[in-house]
Amino acid sequence: MIYELTDSFVVPASPEATWEFFGKAENLPRITPPSLGFRIHTPTPIAIAEDTRIDYTVRWMGLPIPWRSRIVDWTPPTRFIDLQVRGPYAFWHHEHSFHPHPRGTECRDRVLYGLPGGMLAAPVHALVVRRQLLGIFRYRRQAIGTILGPIEPLQPDVSIRRAG
Secondary structure, three states: OEEEEEEEEEEOOOHHHHHHHHOOHHHHHHHOOHHHOOEEOOOOOOOOOOOOEEEEEEEEOOEEEEEEEEEEEEEOOOEEEEEEEEOOOOEEEEEEEEEEEOOEEEEEEEEEEEOOOHHHHHHHHHHHHHHHHHHHHHHHHHHHHHHHOOOEEOOOOOEEEEOO
16 A cells, blocks of 8 residues: 655745755755764765765664665755665665745755554554654654744645555
């Protein structure tokens, strides 16, 4: 089963400043909950372009989980897509988009993801993963608001639903 996570909000920063922030992988730890122990292993600075691969680890229940992302679309200053090529999900496709807005920049996230585990995937998602992802992306909203200025939500909360 594939799920879709979405979030959209406006930050009071210019599109250029917003892109500059999101276009640097080195900023990922700043918008990731400290409890995940996020560590980038790719040597920095990382020159991001289409086909760039970024290696990092996150911690889940104390265990380090290796993750490798590949940038499959890099369209400055409006969009990029990262795809998990190694990690905890059966599928992870994260589209980030940025558009000028009268009050700054509209930021949108759309993540399509699926879990491994066959028949166990749906209950694990319902009991654990959904709640964790909501917490991670809510933290991300708060951190971005601290860094780029208070956010103006365009949807009331991060949303997760079945895709399709």
